[in-house]
Amino acid sequence: MTTMLRVRNLAKTFTLHPQGGIRLPVLGGVNFEVAAGECLVLAGPSGAGKSTLLRTLYGNYRLQEGSVAIRHGDKMIELGNASPQSILSLRRTTVGYVSQFLRVIPRVATLDLVAEPLRARGVTATEANERAAEWLARLGLPARLWHLPPATFSGGEQQRVNIARSMIAEYPLLLLDEPTASLDADNRRIVVDLMNRARDAGAALVGIFHDADVRAAVGTRSYAVEPLREAA
Amino acid sequence: MSGPAAGYNFGYLDEQTKRMIRRAILKAVAIPGYQVPFGSREMPLPYGWGTGGIQVTASIIGEDDVLKVIDQGSDDTTNAINIRRFFQRVTGVTTTTLTGEATIIQTRHRIPETPLHEGQILVYQVPIPEPLRWLEARESETRRMHALAEYGVMRVKLYEDIARFGHIATTYDYPVVVNNRYLMRPSPIPKFDNPKMHRNPALQLFGAGREKRIYAVPPYTDVVSLDFEDHPFEVQRWDATCSLCGSADSFLDEVIVDDAGGRMFVCSDSEYCQRQREAIS
Amino acid sequence: MKPLLRVAELGKRFGARTAVADVGFDLYAGEVLGIVGESGSGKTTLLRMLSGQLTPDQGRVEFTARDGEQLDLYALPEFRRRLLMRTDWGYVHQQARDGLRLAVSAGANIGERLMAQGDRHYGRIRDEAIDWLQRVEMPAERIDEAPTTFSGGMQQRLQIARNLVTRPRLVFMDEPTASLDVSVQARLLDLLRQLVAELQLAVVLVTHDLAVARLLAHRLLVMKDGRVVEAGLTDQVLDDPQHPYSQLLVSSVLQA
Numbered sequence: 001m002t003t004m005l006r007v008r009n010l011a012k013t014f015t016l017h018p019q020g021g022i023r024l025p026v027l028g029g030v031n032f033e034v035a036a037g038e039c040l041v042l043a044g045p046s047g048a049g050k051s052t053l054l055r056t057l058y059g060n061y062r063l064q065e066g067s068v069a070i071r072h073g074d075k076m077i078e079l080g081n082a083s084p085q086s087i088l089s090l091r092r093t094t095v096g097y098v099s100q101f102l103r104v105i106p107r108v109a110t111l112d113l114v115a116e117p118l119r120a121r122g123v124t125a126t127e128a129n130e131r132a133a134e135w136l137a138r139l140g141l142p143a144r145l146w147h148l149p150p151a152t153f154s155g156g157e158q159q160r161v162n163i164a165r166s167m168i169a170e171y172p173l174l175l176l177d178e179p180t181a182s183l184d185a186d187n188r189r190i191v192v193d194l195m196n197r198a199r200d201a202g203a204a205l206v207g208i209f210h211d212a213d214v215r216a217a218v219g220t221r222s223y224a225v226e227p228l229r230e231a232a
Numbered sequence: 233m234s235g236p237a238a239g240y241n242f243g244y245l246d247e248q249t250k251r252m253i254r255r256a257i258l259k260a261v262a263i264p265g266y267q268v269p270f271g272s273r274e275m276p277l278p279y280g281w282g283t284g285g286i287q288v289t290a291s292i293i294g295e296d297d298v299l300k301v302i303d304q305g306s307d308d309t310t311n312a313i314n315i316r317r318f319f320q321r322v323t324g325v326t327t328t329t330l331t332g333e334a335t336i337i338q339t340r341h342r343i344p345e346t347p348l349h350e351g352q353i354l355v356y357q358v359p360i361p362e363p364l365r366w367l368e369a370r371e372s373e374t375r376r377m378h379a380l381a382e383y384g385v386m387r388v389k390l391y392e393d394i395a396r397f398g399h400i401a402t403t404y405d406y407p408v409v410v411n412n413r414y415l416m417r418p419s420p421i422p423k424f425d426n427p428k429m430h431r432n433p434a435l436q437l438f439g440a441g442r443e444k445r446i447y448a449v450p451p452y453t454d455v456v457s458l459d460f461e462d463h464p465f466e467v468q469r470w471d472a473t474c475s476l477c478g479s480a481d482s483f484l485d486e487v488i489v490d491d492a493g494g495r496m497f498v499c500s501d502s503e504y505c506q507r508q509r510e511a512i513s
Numbered sequence: 514m515k516p517l518l519r520v521a522e523l524g525k526r527f528g529a530r531t532a533v534a535d536v537g538f539d540l541y542a543g544e545v546l547g548i549v550g551e552s553g554s555g556k557t558t559l560l561r562m563l564s565g566q567l568t569p570d571q572g573r574v575e576f577t578a579r580d581g582e583q584l585d586l587y588a589l590p591e592f593r594r595r596l597l598m599r600t601d602w603g604y605v606h607q608q609a610r611d612g613l614r615l616a617v618s619a620g621a622n623i624g625e626r627l628m629a630q631g632d633r634h635y636g637r638i639r640d641e642a643i644d645w646l647q648r649v650e651m652p653a654e655r656i657d658e659a660p661t662t663f664s665g666g667m668q669q670r671l672q673i674a675r676n677l678v679t680r681p682r683l684v685f686m687d688e689p690t691a692s693l694d695v696s697v698q699a700r701l702l703d704l705l706r707q708l709v710a711e712l713q714l715a716v717v718l719v720t721h722d723l724a725v726a727r728l729l730a731h732r733l734l735v736m737k738d739g740r741v742v743e744a745g746l747t748d749q750v751l752d753d754p755q756h757p758y759s760q761l762l763v764s765s766v767l768q769a
Contacts, residue, residue, distance in 0.1 A: 017757030018764055059746065061753040084732050084746050085541060105728060107703045119710070367614065380592040384629035388614070388621045391628065394635055395620055395657050460635040 265410030
């Protein structure tokens with residue numbers, strides 16, 4: 001099985017300089033591997049640092065200790081010493097990230113927002129928009145909303161836009177932070193189905209799922225993120 | 233040959249000043265179209281009345297020269313008469329109205345219709361020498377633009393003309409490139425006269441008194457008017473001919489003759505018009 | 514791939530005061546580099562040195578020409594540097610009136626760089642001007658109007674068109690949205706985002722507005738007292754700032 005992601009001895013501590021340099025250790029000794037076709041569920045109580053871990057894997061939070069290697073084409077890229085350009089390249093073709101919140105770009109229509117990851121890879125506008133429309137339809141977002149910016153959408157609608165935007169590019173590695181949190185039961189089923197399809201197609205998934213049913217439906221393995229003891 | 237009136241040095245300016253101006257002129261001739269700074273002197277008439285041209289003329293004039301002075305083509309307007317009288321008084325040289333006989337012609341806003349010949353010098357009075365001034369107020373920057381021949385933006389002005397009027401509406405002081413190098417203002421002559429500057433056998437000197445600049449077009453130098461490929465440079469044409477001499481190819485002034493809208497067209501070059509009339513009669 | 518712009522050990526002093534010290538980075542085609550920091554942090558001095566307007570006391574700025582030649586900006590003859598500035602580079606000023614010719618029409622403003630490059634065909638220049646007006650979402654029929662008749666947002670869009678008409682590969686932007694109303698800012702940012710992606714522009718963007726930086730920039734440099742205190746991907750710097758000053762800067766912003 002092809003390893004898509006390998007995490008070794010990852011640790012993360014936040015130092016809050018404006019608060020007198022308080023150090024907050026959040027993660028330590030994280031070790032796991034995820035292969036293509038797997039879905040690793042990150043388990044652990046709230047505050048254990050699961051979201052922080054996902055963000056670190058995406059390169060959003062800086063990797064300070066340990067190693068994160070991600071398969072990019074036929075190479076393993078080490079996040080710790082990757083240039084900004086190679087992290088952007090990873091994000092363009094290899095790693096997708098579904099956050100709990102959609103970061104809205106003013107004035108950009110939903111359809112264009114969803115098509116953007118494809119455009120960034122050089123897909124033509126027509127083709128990218130067609131595929132964006134398919135994804136929005138699949139996720140049950142009413143067509144009358146497609147040409148509006150999602151700023152005024154409900155939480156569930158925004159989340160579906162977010163999922164469409166992240167899944168349209170069919171990344172080999174998907175990082176999912178509560179992708180179904182604000183969805184109703186029907187839409188949750190659709191998203192679970194989409195995630196399973198991606199996994200069956202060979203994607204590696206790492207996710208935080210609050211809902212036990214979702215966890216059971218998509219997860220193939222789980223990894224417990226242990227809360228660190230409070231720093232002295 | 234009577235010499236200057238008592239108390240005046242020949243040509244009014246002192247010899248040191250004349251030498252300084254001649255050096256500026258020599259430099260100007262050596263770098264066609266380049267504006268040479270010079271130490272402009274106070275003259276006994278105000279700026280705007282041709283102080284630059286007068287200083288150039290005063291520096292090059294000799295006892296054997298024959299001087300002609302025109303203002304807008306005419307030998308007998310106030311400005312022309314005053315400057316002619318001034319030089320008579322401070323040099324005593326012979327003056328003339330005949331273009332062909334003059335060795336130095338000082339002019340304001342025209343080039344004579346009669347073609348000039350080798351050995352003649354045409355001295356222009358220049359109010360504003362800097363062609364780039366309208367788009368760049370800083371002298372340091374315009375100098376740099378000249379040094380680097382950054383002249384493309386000069387067409388912005390012509391573009392504006394075409395956009396607004398459908399054709400290049402600039403009709404006088406029309407910018408030219410001299411010797412394929414320096415952009416130059418020809419002083420406020422009508423663009424009708426621009427082609428006459430091109431490869432003219434006479435030496436053309438330009439003096440700006442207030443702005444303290446001298447520049448030159450040596451004999452037989454290329455002088456090309458700016459234009460666009462699809463809007464080439466053109467000179468004015470009139471439907472009318474001169475009411476006095478019948479000339480069809482000289483620059484015509486429109487003269488209102490009564491208060492009922494009556495008008496006539498006459499040659500702006502009074503000497504040329506006179507000659508044409510004499511030839512007919 | 515060679516970086517388009519390569520900056521090393523750049524420094525400038527004004528008398529006893531150090532305005533910029535030891536700044537270095539590489540910038541690639543299609544990349545937007547944001548420079549953030551408060552007033553007096555040296556952002557503008559740095560931008561002026563990068564864009565050929567202020568000779569540094571130390572360090573180098575190198576630009577890769579279209580033919581692949583590596584040009585040392587301040588070793589170049591002045592005419593080459595100025596030629597770059599009006600062809601391969603663009604500069605968008607904070608105040609549109611600093612970057613526009615207010616006395617001539619919108620069309621002439623856009624056409625100027627083409628004429629400066631030696632284009633001598635009126636019809637072609639005008640067609641290009643109309644095309645660019647439309648690309649920056651301005652009505653083509655206003656081509657003959659003076660910029661002074663335009664709103665602030667339109668003036669800024671005109672300034673952008675005027676810069677992009679020669680298809681520059683590198684554009685410097687000094688607080689391009691700072692003097693606009695908030696409602697107009699969003700539209701301009703969106704237009705900039707679109708043009709940058711479409712034309713694969715490399716951009717050096719100076720801004721004090723972190724929201725603008727997040728929207729436009731791929732990478733950020735955080736400046737304080739003339740030095741780069743933190744550099745990284747935009748989302749890294751804004752979401753996980755490391756340096757005390759970056760943390761202060763990020764935490765000072767009101768969340769909308």
